Amino acid sequence: MEAVERPRLLVLSRDDCHLCHEMIDALRDLQASRSFVLETREIDGDPELMQRHRLRVPVLLGGETELCHGRLDMARVNAWLVKFG
Numbered sequence: 001m002e003a004v005e006r007p008r009l010l011v012l013s014r015d016d017c018h019l020c021h022e023m024i025d026a027l028r029d030l031q032a033s034r035s036f037v038l039e040t041r042e043i044d045g046d047p048e049l050m051q052r053h054r055l056r057v058p059v060l061l062g063g064e065t066e067l068c069h070g071r072l073d074m075a076r077v078n079a080w081l082v083k084f085g
Contacts, residue, residue: 007084008037009067009077012059014044020058023072027060030074034081 009027013020027038043049043057053059059069062080067073 006035006037007062007081008039010061011038011040012043012049012053012057012061013040014057015042017057019070023058023060026072026074027077030077034078036081036084 011020011024011027013024024038024040030036031038041049043053053069056069060067060072060077062077065080067076067080
């Protein structure tokens with residue numbers, strides 16, 4: 001029997017960003033009812049990410065797809081997660 005890989009969500013964030021912390025906290029709460037891996041990446045140490053997302057953080061990625069930025073779009077996140085069962 002093959003192991004089913006859980007979907008991965010990635011939050012691009014900055015340490016001093018209250019919206020980033022709010023999004024991460026809400027996603028951790030969602031993990032109580034939905035199965036997914038939550039990763040975070042600070043953009044400050046990555047010049048490419050910093051140039052691309054400096055004023056848009058937090059950015060939530062599901063795979064290569066940007067699900068939302070700024071504020072968490074829970075409907076979009078749930079719609080994306082539904083694809084994984």
